[in-house]
Structures are given as C-alpha cells and as structure tokens.
Amino acid sequence: MQKKLIKVHPDDNIIVALVDIEQGETIAFEAKEITTTTAVKAKHKIAEFDFSTGDSIFMYGVLVGKASQNIQKGEVLTTSNVKHQSGKVSQKTETTSWNPPNVDKWKDRTFMGYHRADGQVGTGNVWLFFPLVFCENKNIERLKEVFEKELMPKKTDSYQMLLRSLVNNTSQDEVIEEKSTNAFDNIEVKFITHQGGCGGIRQDSESLARLLAGYVNNPNVAGATVLSLGCQNLQIELFQNTLKAINPNLNKEVIIYEQQQMGTVDTMLQTIIKDSFEAIKRANQIQRQPAPLSKLCIGLECGGSDGFSGISANPALGHVSDIMAALGGKSILAEFPELCGVEQELMNRCVTEEKANKFLSLMKAYEKSVVDAGSGFDMNPSPGNIKDGLITDAMKSAGAAKKGGTSPVTDVLDYGEYVSESGLTLLNTPGNDVESTTAMVGSGATVVLFTTGLGTPTGNPIAPVIKVSSNTILAQRMNDIIDIDTGAVISGEKTIEEVGDSILEYIIEVASGRIISKADQLNQDDFIPWKRGVSL
Known part of the structure; x- marks a missing residue:
C-alpha cells in the first residue's frame, strides 16, 4: 500500500x-x-x-x-x-565533500553525435537563420516560409485537414492528404526571431550578441545565415567580435547580409536563398559518429512545478547530473530566483572561493534589481505553483535546486557566458521557463531536461527539450508533451536512482537521433532573450 x-x-x-x-x-x-x-x-x-x-x-x-x-x-x-523566509548568506563556510556515483555501467557508453572541429559534439545538425535586430524579423519569416516549404515540407496536420473539409463542405475522410518529402536527410533548417538588437540600452544589445554567438558556437549548429539592417545597436562587428571571443578558432560557415548595403528586399532575399542553399547542402554531408557521454552538455530546467517536483523529477535529474559529473560531462543549473534559500549549500559546493563569491554577487545583484523594480524573489511562485503546494519561493527553490544533484560546482557564469568546465555549472538566468531554456542552450547545452508537475509545451529551436513529469496523472493527461514519467518515485515503485538511470538511457536515444522529443515533434521552437534594461 x-x-x-x-x-x-x-x-x-x-x-x-x-x-x-x-x-x-x-x-x-x-x-x-x-x-x-x-x-x-x-x-x-x-x-x-x-x-x-x-x-x-x-x-x-x-x-x-x-x-x-x-x-x-x-x-x-x-x-x-x-x-517566505530564507537563510542569510555572506560567504563560503566550508568545502562540501562528494561521493560520486558508480559509473561503471556508463563509462564505455556512447551516443551518435555530430563532431565539430573544436572538439564539441552536437546532438543535432542545424542550419540556423536569425536577425541581429527585430527590423529583420519579417525577412526571416519570409525565408522560413520559402525554405520550409521546399526543403522540409510538413505533412498536412489534422487541424488543417479539418479546416479544409469545412471550406470544401466535405468530410475529413474525403480530404486529400499532402505527402511530405524532405530534400535533405541529415540537416534541419531552423529560424529565430526576437524583439531586440536596438531601441534599448547598449548592454542589452551586447547581451543579445553573446546569446546569438553562443547559439552559433553550440555544436548542434552546423552554420548560420545572419541578417542585419545596418543602423542598429547590435552591429555586425559587435556580433563578429563576440563570436570570436567565445571561440577564436570557430570553423563554421557564418554568412552575414546587411540590407542597407544590398538595396532592395528582392535582391537581398534572392542572394540569401542561393548562398544559404549551397551552404546547407555542404552541411548536410556531416554524418553522426560515436561519441562518449562526456561530450554531452545537459541543461537542467523546471517549469510548471508542483509539490512533487522536488521529490521525484528534480532529484532524478540530480542523479543524471551527478553521473555526468563523474563521467567528465557537463550540466547546467540555472534560474537564479529559484536558488534563493539554498545559496549556502551551493557556495559550499563551489570548487573555489572565487567562484562562490561570484555566485553570491550575481544573486545579490539580481535580487536588488528585482527589489528596485518594486517586487522581490518572494513573488516568484506562480498561481499554479501555489495551487499545487509550492507556497514560498524558498520552498520552490529548495526543490528546484535538487536538479543539480550533489556534485561540486565547477563554474559560475553570468548570462551569455559559455560553458567550458566539466561538471556542474551555475548559470545566471531568470526563472521564466523559455528565457532560462533559451539561455542554457546559448551557453552550450546540447540537450535540455525539463521537469514539470503541471505541464508546459516549451521547446527550443536547436536543442531537444525532454519533458519529465513529476507525477503519473500529468503524464497520462498530457501524454502528447511528456516524454518521461517519474511518478513511480511517488508511488514507491522505483527509486530516484532507477528513474535517473532510465532518463539517461532516454537521453542517449534522443542525442543519437533515434527518438524525437515530444517538443520537437510539436515543432515547439521557443526563443526569448532576457531583456534586462529599459527601452530608450
């Protein structure tokens, strides 16, 4: 019982x-x-x-x-x-010891990934289109329409067939279904739009430059087509210098176009289509090859959390994170507002006092900015969180931090900085699901594990997002968005370690392209940069 x-x-x-x-x-x-x-x-x-x-x-x-x-x-x-109340922290008080899990069963395992010249290995092979400024969003959307229609036509979905039957006054059974044939079998073409790049403080454009450069540097990306208007804050030179700072020896095709130098929209789009098509053909030649699990970089996210998230799903992710640390892989724990109250534990897990102080400094600066805006971290729990048992931010945070397991914190990064150290990295991001997921992928995550107790359809343009349910009722009710159910921990049928092991097995299949995550099946390509300043 x-x-x-x-x-x-x-x-x-x-x-x-x-x-x-x-x-x-x-x-x-x-x-x-x-x-x-x-x-x-x-x-x-x-x-x-x-x-x-x-x-x-x-x-x-x-x-x-x-x-x-x-x-x-x-x-x-x-x-x-x-x-809400949380403990006060001022400094690292000790260095926490760690007993790594036994990884004998994992040390010789591999996944089939895309090897890049810099040694990174991707779980996907994406050609990415994006603008440096929102003024180019319309052109990106036009290119998306053209490339997706010709290169990767989608099978007519049931909703379109329903509407077609209504328009034609026929039954759905009589609707002719369009066939889907992809021109390329080894590359995806994805498109990003955003509302930044100009009109705000310079720091926001610089931050956006780091984020976009991180996406290009992510090993899931084979190359990119970049559009610039010409007069915006996020200049081409700023983007190029930022990309060079992240990876001085980047060996990817990145083709950039400036509309104000090219003349008409028609001239520019024709040139972009021709050049990008040839680049995509070259990128399609890259093949998956075996890679050790240490080449994975896993983002750890939670959204739509409930009172079971910190007991089942999040600790299971923590087990996966600890395995990755023991193997020499990378994992990223973000959402700084949801680490409020566990700062002391995380500081004591930092490998150096310098990194511990950086974490505390980032946390305090973030909290001050929230207070200055007339709010506070105590406002973090959403109505859905509260309804399902998470009644204070510290309670929510203590459960959210379980995603990071127990391993040492090897690095602490501000928003837009790129992961370089093996082990667990703390990344300064908002608690907002999409902003946080967007940031982790921009910092190098090649797979994102996303726990939820209430259900959320969030995905990402270049990295698979694997949804992990904290309870079986949700997994059954929203089975179209949930990949993994950890409810067996709540019922007592399985241990956290057993569920964590099954999650890692699933990651290997997704990273190898043998399983498509539910978010990718739904084409859930969410991208929201963190706008930290005011508009001007």
Missing part, C-alpha cells in the same frame, strides 16, 4: 501529503500519529508540530518560511499562514 506522508529531510518540521487525505484522518507517522485538521490535497504540506507566529519552517533541510500565525499540528500550510 502506498505511503500517505513523507518527510523529505530529517531536519524538516513539515510533512508532504503523497495522496489526498480527508479531514480528521489519523495517520501513523514516525512513531507518532498525525490527525489532519482539514482535508489535505496531495502535494501539500502539513505541520508536524504546533507552530507559533514567527516560528521557522524547514523543508529539504533548509529554511523555507515562517509561520505568519499560529498553526496546529496536522494543519495544512498555505499562503495565509506561512510567509
């Missing part, structure tokens, strides 16, 4: 409901009895003891809130009786 309650960490003073519990139900728990004072929904938290106003509340072994009023033993914790 499934357990009804669980305490995540021995030092916690609250308990998580694993199933719905009726009001007045008495449950034996750790040599005592807990009687619920109200009905409790699964994923929500119950007071293990009586709390007085101002008492500290602990979960995952860290401070996650304080009682804003008296709370009875067995009472549900809500935003009405608990307020």
